[in-house]
Amino acid sequence: MIRFEPLEARLVLSARAVDAVNAFAGDLYEHMQNETGNLAFSPLSVATAMGMLYGAAGGQTADEIAAVFHLGTEPGIHSAFRSLIRKLESPRATIEVTAPWLNEWHRQSPLWSGVAFDDLSQEAQWEVLFAIPTELWLEHNYEYSVWEPTYETSIANAVWPQAGAPIDAEYLGLVRNSYLGHVEGLDYSAKAEAARERINEWVEAETEGRIVDLLPAGALDAGTALVLTNALYFKAKWDTPFIRESTHFATFHLSDGESVDVPMMVNQYDELSSTVIDGYSVYDLPFESGGSSTSPGSMRIVLQRQADGAGVLSAETVARINAWDADEPYVVSGCPDNFYLPKFEIRVETDLASALAGMGMPSAFGGDANFPSIGAGTY
Template sequence: MTHPVEALAAGLLGRLAARPGNLAFSPYSVAVALAMVQHGAVGETRDELLAVLGASDPAHLDRDLADLARRLREPGDDVVLTAANALFGQEGTSFARPFLDALTHGYGTAVHTLDYAADAGSARRDINAWTSEQTRARITEIVPQGALGSATRLVLVNALYLKAAWERPFERTRTADAAFHLDDGTAVTVPMMRPRLAPTHLGRGDGWLAVPLPYAGGRLVMTVVLPDVGRRAEVEEAVAGGGLPAMLASPEPTEVDLRLPRWTVRSQVPLKEALAGLGLRRVFSGAADLSAMTTDERVAVDEVLHEAFVAVDEDGTEAAAATAVVVRATSLVPSRPRTPVVLDRPFLFVVHDAELRAPLFVGRVSDPTT
C-alpha cells in the first residue's frame, strides 16, 4: 500500500501544480497534522481523513508515520532534521483524554493553553513564536493576521526543519552564470553549480530524467526531476497520478555531468481548497464530527495553513515547513562517459527518505531568481 506521505504528495501536487511560478510544500508535515486531527474525528469525517491520506485504518496510519519518524531521528552526519508538534487549546475547553493521549504519546505533541476568546492576537503571536523557534526562524508567521478569532478552539501545528550537507559537495569555484529558460520562452541568468564529483545514478522515464543527490550519510536524498522540453505539465500530471515512487526508484548506475542552479523557494499555501478537492469536505463543514476531540460544543476545521521554505546552494540544503490546522467552534572513480543533465528549465525536486522514499519536501523551480 502507498505510504500516506506519498499519497498526499501526489494528491496535493495535482491540486497545486496549476499555481504559476515556484512551489514548495511538505507532504510529511501536512500528513502529520491531518493524522493528529483524525484522532479527534468520528464516522464519515474520520473516513474522509483516512482516504485523503491513503490509509486503511488509524492504526496503520499511526504505524506508517511512526516508522518514518523513527528513521528521521537518525538522518546522518552533517544533517540536522527536527520535527515537533503542538496543540494550542482554548482555555476552559475540555478535550477528550483519548484524543490527548493519542497526540502526546503517539506524536510527542506538546499541549499549550491559550485564550482565543479574550485575545486572539496574543494567541496568534504565541503560536507563531513557537513555530519560528522550531524552524530556526525560517517560518515566522504560519498563522496570518485574521486567521484566529473568538470562535477558535484549538490550533494543531507541525513544524519541520532540515539542514543537510551534500554527500558530494559542489565546488563554488565551478559555479558560473548560465541561462535558465522560463516557461514563457524568455531566459534569466542564474548561478549554475557543478559538483566536484559527478553523480553516479540517473533515472529515465517517459518524458523525464531524474538525478538523486544524496545528503551526507545517505539516509536522505534530493531527487531532481527534469522534464523534457515542453512536457513539464505532463510529467507533473504523472506525479499526481501516482508516478512519483517509480521516479524515485528508477536510477541506474550512470555518471552524470550535472548542472544545477542555486535556488530559494518559499511558498505560503492555504490548503483547505486543495484538500476539499481531494475529497476532504465534511471536516470543514457543519457536518464535521470531531466529537472524539471535544464534546463541549460542535467544532469543525476552519483552515489548514501551510508554508515551506527550501534553499539549495553548493553546501547543501536548508528547508523548513509548518502546517497549522485551525479548529473553530461550529569517493573518486575512473572517468567514464557522463550523461549531461542541465537543469536550465523548470524542474521538480523531492527531498525524501532514501529507503522508504517517503517525500519530506516536494516542489517546482520555475524561476531560480525569484
C-alpha cells in the same frame, strides 16, 4: 523532492505510514500543479498534521480523511506515524566538520581569500592554523573540529486548544505519544493576539528561524477554539558539495518560454544515480553519508527533457519514480562533465483547505464537520 534511502529497508515498522505519504504526495501534486507560480509542499508535513486531525474525527469526516490520505481502515496508523517520525529524526551517522569558531576567525582574518577553510589546499589550511593566536586556541581547547549528525530533521507537531475547553484527554494523549506533539492551552477568548504570537514564536524556534509569522495578524480571534500546527525542518550536507567559486550567472528557462539570468551552481560527480522516466530526466543528489556505505537520503531532481514540454507530472509518473526507488535505488550511469543547478529560495502560501476539500474531504472544512474528540460546538 527530498527522499530518505531506502525508506522500505529503514522503516519497516512504519511502512504503512510511508506508503500513505507517498500515495498522497502524488495525488496532491497532480491536484495543485496547475496553480500559478511556484509550488512547494511537504507531503510528510501535511500527512502528519492530518493524521493528528484524523485522530479527533468521527463519522463521514474521518472516512474522508482516511480516503484522501490513504490511511486505510485497519488500526495502527497512528503507531506507524510515531515510528516514522522517530526514525526520521534519528540520524544514523555523524561527520567531522570544521569548528564554527575557526571558520569565523578565518573569514575575518587577512588570510581570507573568499575560499572556505574546508575548500583550501592542505598547505593553505596549515597556514591558517599556524596564524591563529595562541589565546584563541586555549579558549577552544585546541579543538578545530566538531562532530555533527549527517542531517538534522525536526518534525514538530502541536495542538493549541482554548484553555479549559472540553478536549478529550485521550486525544491529547494520542497527539503527545503517537505524534510526539506539544500540547498547550491558550486563551483565545481574551488574548487572541498573544496566542498568535506564542504560536508563531514556537514555530519559528522549531524551524531554526526559517518560518517567521506563520499566522498573520488577525488570523485568530475570540471565536478560535483550537489551532493545529506542524513544522518540519530539514538540513543536510551534500555528499559532494557544490564548488562555491564556480557559481556564476547563467541562463535559466522559465515555463512560459522566457529566460532569466540566475546564479548557477556547478558540481562534478564521478558517478550519479539517474534514469529517464516518461520523458523526464531524474537525478539523485546524495547527502553526506558520514562514512556509511549508503547515503541517508538525497534530493531528487526531475527535469523536462524538452523545453517546450507540458511541465507537469502525473500521479502515474510520480508513482513510477517511486517504483524506481524500490526496484533500482542506485543505478549508476554516466553523468555530464558538469552538473548545473540554480540557487533558489521558495516561499509559498498555499490554501490547503480548498485543495483537500477538492480532493475528497469537504466535510472537515464545513458546518457538518465531525470532531467529537475536540468537543461538540468548539470547532
